[in-house]
């Protein structure tokens with residue numbers, strides 16, 4: 001339609017990508033400062049730069065999305081390229097929103113990298129000109145169903161990133177609780193040690209005391225390594241698990257809405273609410289995985305790491321549903337693709 | 339035996355098994371995304387049989403082409419729902435009882451709760467309690483009581499208490515959610531039994547009647563009764579489409595006239611995402627294309643065929659379409675005629691004038707290119723015939739000889755043109771090019787109920803996840819200086835980051851007139 005506007009939108013996306021790269025570098029610098037032994041409570045200039053460029057990137061991306069919508073004369077989420085713009089925007093925006101309430105800068109590297117890589121894939125492989133849509137997509141359900149799907153994807157993605165951080169942290173916490181290779185003990189302040197031990201006591205197995213004894217009989221000075229200092233600076237894994245859970249709970253509601261709205265749309269468009277089209281099947285599977293995750297979380301006393309694995313499997317399914325199903329499976333949703 | 343059954347029931351309704359079944363449901367649903375499904379795309383299944391003849395049989399015997407009606411898939415979801423019912427029904431009774439009961443009593447010691455508060459306030463315990471009661475607000479259900487106990491100095495003292503609870507909606511929502519899922523399953527099954535669905539292809543000007551015989555294909559659930567088929571007629575008045583310059587479809591509009599039993603008529607446009615709705619039936623637009631109209635005369639000069647024949651669009655966005663014309667009545671059935679070939683809505687030609695394909699989906703310069711066959715069409719063999727495919731086993735292709743070489747005859751026609759068939763077989767005329775539209779007609783009374791239950795499930799889910807369920811307990815004892823010592827604790831169900839804030843909020847009403855607190859009070 002209006003190809004000038006479309007080009008402006010694409011340029012803005014390049015701008016957002018550049019911002020995310022700068023942010024990623026800044027966050028990485030911040031993290032490596034920890035790694036080489038900077039105190040945790042120092043002024044984190046690099047992280048500040050990272051946050052500022054994230055805000056810039058998100059702003060550019062938001063404008064890019066709006067302009068894209070103007071160029072196409074419709075809502076800007078009707079193909080895989082635009083879907084990527086939306087869900088990466090949500091990942092970044094939710095990250096920025098969380099940061100106003102609590103310190104989640106430890107996610108900065110991951111968030112900026114995910115946003116950059118997904119956008120990279122979008123502009124190189126998935127790009128299509130801004131244009132109208134075919135009659136099958138002309139429906140207000142496009143507005144409702146797909147926008148919430150992008151939000152759900154963003155929520156699941158951010159939660160998955162937190163789960164990864166949680167798993168990394170939990171490994172060292174467990175090691176710390178066993179007293180052995182605990183990298184924390186050497187450099188840690190007393191609060192850090194307290195956090196670590198309290199966080200992991202639940203995981204102490206029957207053999208824990210024995211290990212601890214064995215370690216003390218062969219005393220060796222555990223060394224704080226680059227990686228261990230970074231990991232040490234992460235919040236306790238239990239806190240991250242709770243945060244991931246909250247995002248996943250909201251994400252699950254969003255998935256439920258996507259599913260229901262999709263069924264209503266399918267009823268209008270194809271004359272049946274549910275037909276086990278590959279896309280429908282995968283969405284169902286995602287929904288069931290997250291339902292199982294919530295059940296396990298609410299009703300079992302599992303170790304928190306299991307929940308993280310669950311959430312990661314859920315997000316893998318989300319990614320498969322988007323990248324693999326859209327491109328390689330033929331179904332009624334195929335037109336939404338390239 | 340009874341013991342065993344009870345044991346099995348207890349296992350089935352345990353959370354562990356429910357969780358297992360839930361995961362299993364995700365696993366057994368997946369094969370349907372990898373293997374073609376009969377219910378979704380029967381042609382793809384046929385193709386799979388052709389491409390993988392050695393494994394298809396095996397896969398079929400494992401129901402991998404009918405995953406969602408297979409015994410193993412059904413077993414998993416039925417067990418899951420039995421488990422769900424077994425789990426939810428007892429919880430519903432308990433919850434209904436709780437709704438009528440007062441909040442639980444104040445626990446004797448608050449130290450075991452993580453969220454606590456302590457303060458002092460001016461006034462008698464009674465007055466302070468009243469202010470706290472008001473501060474709690476209407477969301478909380480409260481139970482006010484008093485208890486007698488020995489204080490540290492050995493004297494008996496009376497403590498006033500409040501136990502307050504809010505967020506019954508969380509559990510209500512959870513139960514509604516789970517019960518709504520059961521409802522959804524039940525109405526879906528019911529819909530399967532009573533629904534009907536018919537498919538029909540209409541050429542511009544044609545009419546269909548909503549009755550089984552008028553459909554090209556028609557299927558129903560086993561409880562279907564013909565009385566549920568609303569009598570009406572639909573006539574396709576016109577079909578219009580719109581494309582971008584690069585052949586992307588932008589709009590399809592089927593203009594129809596609906597006639598109901600009382601004789602009233604109304605005209606309407608059926609578009610994608612915009613079905614025609616009668617009282618309880620919906621008519622969906624599912625496809626479209628061109629239906630060239632032909633007239634064929636046979637060797638005797640009689641008109642042996644006259645009519646429009648739908649040509650099926652191929653995957654080509656420019657609507658290159660394939661079709662068949664069968665003329666069983668030609669030459670008194672002795673030498674039946676058959677034609678198969680392509681329609682090009684906007685014929686494109688190379689330099690020598692040979693047609694190469696279609697350049698655009700709209701009929702700007704339509705042409706048909708037909709092969710001609712003569713012999714037995716096989717229509718009387720009793721085997722169901724595909725109307726879009728010519729069975730040429732008992733037919734000979736008509737050929738032409740040019741420069742001494744014999745090659746199959748291809749007849750190229752534009753609207754209004756006729757061609758003489760060789761050997762006195764007759765003539766064929768391409769009259770004009772109306773369009774056709776394909777419709778699905780569906781009646782399924784369960785749809786509304788599905789919507790109701792899905793809505794309930796969604797609302798229940800939101801309540802179950804986000805309504806906080808909180809208990810607050812307060813104990814008020816008269817202090818030595820005429821003030822009241824207030825101690826409080828709070829407990830929530832599940833994760834509740836706002837719990838401490840909530841307790842602080844309630845206690846904050848006492849802040850403005852608190853007597854100077856000393857270190858030891860805290």
Ligand code: HEM
Nearest residue numbers: 291294295298351352353356418421422425512519802803
């Ligand atoms: C179709 C299968 C099922 C689905 C999709 C499903 C889904 C859900 C969802 C989304 C929640 C909300 C999670 C939360 O409150 O945090 C939940 C909670 C719950 N479900 Fe299910 N469920 C299913 C079957 C079952 C079964 C079979 C049982 C019992 C054995 C069960 C018992 C519960 C319980 C106890 C809760 C926790 C409520 C709470 O304490 O907050 N569910 N379920």
